[in-house]
Amino acid sequence: MTNDDSPRGGAAGGEILRVEGLRKEFPGVVALDGVDFDLRAGEVHVLLGENGAGKSTLIKMLSGAYRPDAGRIVVDGEPVEIRGAGDAQRLGIATIYQEFNLVPELSVGENLALGRPPRRFGLVDTKKMHERARELLARVGVDVDPRTPVGRLGIARMQMVEIAKALALNARVLIMDEPTAVLTTSEVERLFAIVRQLRDQGVAIVFITHHLEEIPQVGDRVTVLRDGRSVTQVPASTPENELVRLMVGRPIDQQYPREPAAPGEPLLRVRGLGRRGAFEDVSFEVRAGEVVGLAGLVGAGRTEVARAVFGADSYDTGEVLVNGRPLPRGDVHAAMEAGLGLVPEDRKGQGLVLGADIAENLGLVTLRRASRGGFVDRAGQRRAAADVAGRLGVRMSGLGQEVRTLSGGNQQKIVIGKWLLADASVLILDEPTRGIDVGAKVEIYQLINSLTASGHAVLMISSDLPEILGMSDRVLVMARGRLAGELAAREATQDSVMALAVSEVEDARVH
Amino acid sequence: MHVSTDVLNGTAKATRRRHPAAAWLAENGALVALVVLVVGLSLLSGDFLTVTNLLNVGVQAAVTAILAFGVTFVIITGGIDLSVGSVAALSAIVLAWLATDSGLPWPLAVLVALAVGLVCGLANAALIAYGKLPPFIATLAMLGIARGLALVISQGSPIALPDAVTHLGDTIGDYLPIPVLVMIAMGLITALVLSRTYSGRAIYAIGGNEEAARLSGIKVDRQKLITYGLSGLFAAIAGIVLASRLASAQPQAASGYELDAIAAVVIGGASLSGGKGRAFGTFVGALILAVLRNGLNLLSVSAFWQQVVIGVVIALAVLSDTLRRKATT
Ligand SMILES: Nc1ncnc2c1ncn2[C@@H]1O[C@H](COP(=O)(O)OP(=O)(O)OP(=O)(O)O)[C@@H](O)[C@H]1O
Numbered sequence: 077m078t079n080d081d082s083p084r085g086g087a088a089g090g091e092i093l094r095v096e097g098l099r100k101e102f103p104g105v106v107a108l109d110g111v112d113f114d115l116r117a118g119e120v121h122v123l124l125g126e127n128g129a130g131k132s133t134l135i136k137m138l139s140g141a142y143r144p145d146a147g148r149i150v151v152d153g154e155p156v157e158i159r160g161a162g163d164a165q166r167l168g169i170a171t172i173y174q175e176f177n178l179v180p181e182l183s184v185g186e187n188l189a190l191g192r193p194p195r196r197f198g199l200v201d202t203k204k205m206h207e208r209a210r211e212l213l214a215r216v217g218v219d220v221d222p223r224t225p226v227g228r229l230g231i232a233r234m235q236m237v238e239i240a241k242a243l244a245l246n247a248r249v250l251i252m253d254e255p256t257a258v259l260t261t262s263e264v265e266r267l268f269a270i271v272r273q274l275r276d277q278g279v280a281i282v283f284i285t286h287h288l289e290e291i292p293q294v295g296d297r298v299t300v301l302r303d304g305r306s307v308t309q310v311p312a313s314t315p316e317n318e319l320v321r322l323m324v325g326r327p328i329d330q331q332y333p334r335e336p337a338a339p340g341e342p343l344l345r346v347r348g349l350g351r352r353g354a355f356e357d358v359s360f361e362v363r364a365g366e367v368v369g370l371a372g373l374v375g376a377g378r379t380e381v382a383r384a385v386f387g388a389d390s391y392d393t394g395e396v397l398v399n400g401r402p403l404p405r406g407d408v409h410a411a412m413e414a415g416l417g418l419v420p421e422d423r424k425g426q427g428l429v430l431g432a433d434i435a436e437n438l439g440l441v442t443l444r445r446a447s448r449g450g451f452v453d454r455a456g457q458r459r460a461a462a463d464v465a466g467r468l469g470v471r472m473s474g475l476g477q478e479v480r481t482l483s484g485g486n487q488q489k490i491v492i493g494k495w496l497l498a499d500a501s502v503l504i505l506d507e508p509t510r511g512i513d514v515g516a517k518v519e520i521y522q523l524i525n526s527l528t529a530s531g532h533a534v535l536m537i538s539s540d541l542p543e544i545l546g547m548s549d550r551v552l553v554m555a556r557g558r559l560a561g562e563l564a565a566r567e568a569t570q571d572s573v574m575a576l577a578v579s580e581v582e583d584a585r586v587h
Numbered sequence: 588m589h590v591s592t593d594v595l596n597g598t599a600k601a602t603r604r605r606h607p608a609a610a611w612l613a614e615n616g617a618l619v620a621l622v623v624l625v626v627g628l629s630l631l632s633g634d635f636l637t638v639t640n641l642l643n644v645g646v647q648a649a650v651t652a653i654l655a656f657g658v659t660f661v662i663i664t665g666g667i668d669l670s671v672g673s674v675a676a677l678s679a680i681v682l683a684w685l686a687t688d689s690g691l692p693w694p695l696a697v698l699v700a701l702a703v704g705l706v707c708g709l710a711n712a713a714l715i716a717y718g719k720l721p722p723f724i725a726t727l728a729m730l731g732i733a734r735g736l737a738l739v740i741s742q743g744s745p746i747a748l749p750d751a752v753t754h755l756g757d758t759i760g761d762y763l764p765i766p767v768l769v770m771i772a773m774g775l776i777t778a779l780v781l782s783r784t785y786s787g788r789a790i791y792a793i794g795g796n797e798e799a800a801r802l803s804g805i806k807v808d809r810q811k812l813i814t815y816g817l818s819g820l821f822a823a824i825a826g827i828v829l830a831s832r833l834a835s836a837q838p839q840a841a842s843g844y845e846l847d848a849i850a851a852v853v854i855g856g857a858s859l860s861g862g863k864g865r866a867f868g869t870f871v872g873a874l875i876l877a878v879l880r881n882g883l884n885l886l887s888v889s890a891f892w893q894q895v896v897i898g899v900v901i902a903l904a905v906l907s908d909t910l911r912r913k914a915t916t
């Protein structure tokens with residue numbers, strides 16, 4: 077952190093890459109409409125823009141996933157055509173995509189070695205493969221066995237594996253599309269240390285994030301995209317509210333507009349919940365009108381508890397009561413009937429049917445309710461979908477657009493939207509604003525406010541501590557599978573939450 | 588070995604801008620293929636485009652199409668049903684045996700035959716949903732079991748059908764073969780179930796992302812029971828139609844038809860990885876197979892070569908499915 081404050085101009089070298097007048101059209105949308113951008117060796121260049129502004133589309137043209145319709149890409153002063161990932165690799169460009177590209181069934185080691193595993197006598201040398209994987213994982217500071225199937229990791233760890241995978245390529249241009257969206261402070265610190273180290277070695281880094289506070293911490297320059305156009309370029313030290321204005325077109329006066337409501341009856345009660353190896357003795361309640369934040373480090377067991385409460389997974393001990401009535405274990409349908417909802421953390425794996433359209437996805441949770449005698453009221457479903465898509469400001473070509481082709485943030489809005497339609501009395505949100513831009517976040521917080529104002533309750537898991545602090549009426553902190561403590565909104569600070577989040581960890585080590 | 592693939596897997600491949608017409612063609616490739624086939628055969632053989640021959644093609648297509656409609660449900664969930672040919676034969680045998688040997692009134696025998704199909708389908712589903720068997724294995728087992736039972740019950744020889752039932756193979760007036768009418772009715776039912784009912788929409792979601800469907804409150808196991816149950820029921824109907832045409836139930840009837848049914852579904856644009864498929868596509872797929880067989884017969888292509896041609900067509904269809912998926916993922 078110390079060299080962080082010194083000017084970094086020294087490290088920044090000559091231009092490596094430049095794009096001019098880049099344009100990309102998809103059926104029904106112009107994703108990029110004239111983008112200029114340049115990248116120097118030894119700098120971290122931040123791409124900033126609202127959801128759907130075209131950030132991911134831009135970097136996909138640098139990585140060879142898409143071809144531009146117009147404009148050119150210049151690398152080392154030579155115009156180039158990047159026809160595929162092979163070309164990008166020859167040019168020394170490595171990319172960490174916003175959506176994960178890991179094979180869930182394969183182990184961490186296999187994923188890290190995918191495409192070129194070490195061989196011996198023509199066979200994969202598993203021992204060597206795992207050794208390499210261990211080195212890479214140690215570099216990003218992730219403590220997992222390389223033999224673990226990737227599907228068993230939470231998304232934060234998956235993200236770290238993605239990062240490790242890209243680092244293994246030793247590229248001179250490293251593109252990172254929202255790598256911090258799901259990471260907690262300590263992993264972000266770790267990642268930034270790596271980024272700074274690479275930058276000092278002369279690697280050029282493109283960094284996309286919706287967490288504006290990260291920009292002065294790692295960035296050098298910022299290019300702002302709006303509606304597919306590069307509108308301006310500013311230094312990373314530009315004040316946050318100025319960045320917001322450039323990106324959204326208007327200032328945002330309050331990032332966390334929480335309006336606490338008087339808490340009512342307890343709607344959700346969790347008593348002594350435990351599952352071997354995951355969490356134990358978790359008890360808490362959520363009252364009508366409350367937003368309860370659930371904080372903790374990655375691996376503390378927050379998601380596991382949320383899934384168990386919702387019936388997505390089973391548990392060994394304890395009970396879950398909604399409105400005073402106990403829920404059967406591991407029964408999502410019963411939990412929903414009782415009034416629970418869960419926005420899962422992994423939108424691609426658990427939240428969305430990527431091959432289906434927006435209307436279909438938004439209507440999935442309410443499908444049963446929209447059916448009479450087995451027949452679905454599709455017109456009604458469409459109207460409701462149009463309404464919620466409008467409220468969330470989903471940027472789309474129409475309700476018939478395949479969800480796969482939406483921008484990451486807009487996909488996230490769909491996952492939230494389908495649960496808003498469900499009108500659950502207790503809504504559990506697991507990393508709800510993952511990948512959502514600052515403007516749209518405020519919209520979502522306002523929707524949370526209107527939920528609680530009408531007597532619903534929200535349990536919110538988030539790795540974004542300011543969000544937890546800004547939106548919760550009460551904060552529960554988990555550490556090592558246990559509730560380490562509870563803080564009222566006024567006593568919850570970054571320090572008090574972090575103290576609890578790491579406290580139990582040390583306790584547990586002593587035993 | 589390039590590192591490339593791992594970085595790119597699952598993200599968009601380089602896409603070319605597509606004209607709307609090109610997009611339509613890609614979506615309806617099977618229909619275009621059918622039209623080309625019909626035009627081509629009309630030019631090559633004077634006998635092709637005659638009313639009698641076309642009705643014949645329709646009747647030929649009917650059994651495959653009915654089986655394929657049932658399999659469409661299964662394939663949309665991302666599963667597979669290899670048992671439909673055997674289940675069709677078993678249902679027909681049960682019907683003939685009850686009506687002839689046991690003297691059950693034929694309408695009752697028909698109902699029992701349908702129930703047999705349904706039960707076979709539900710048994711598949713139970714093995715898959717609760718026993719966690721892969722659909723391929725569960726239905727492969729059923730393929731053997733149902734065929735075996737058909738042989739056991741019939742003791743290996745055909746059983747005559749009651750007259751009332753053989754009339755199902757008749758033609759009303761000059762132009763309305765009942766098998767074709769049944770096929771059309773089943774096709775419409777399939778289209779309706781898929782597009783308008785809760786179960787229809789739910790199975791698309793299950794095939795698209797089973798975990799997301801489950802976390803959205805869809806009872807995945809129950810929907811699988813319905814899906815495989817429908818497939819078994821459709822197989823029973825196909826078996827009865829087939830037997831009525833042959834005027835007897837044969838224990839070896841419809842063997843290998845499951846492959847034609849699956850081929851029809853895939854040619855019709857469904858994806859074996861689930862989430863995609865339409866009743867109309869399946870209908871076109873079944874017609875393509877029937878037209879192809881009929882045309883090759885008219886052109887006196889030997890039965891041996893016919894197998895080769897049909898195999899190639901199936902390979903091309905699946906190939907275009909994978910290419911299409913590559914282009915859109
Ligand atoms: N394959 C595609 N087909 C159709 N439209 C697409 C496709 N890919 C992207 N788009 C559209 O292009 C626009 C830009 O998307 P892009 O993913 O670049 O946004 P983004 O700036 O990365 O947003 P986010 O912050 O949400 O990740 C969006 O409107 C999106 O719907």
Ligand SMILES: [Mg+2]
Nearest residue numbers: 132174483484
């Ligand atoms: Mg993006």
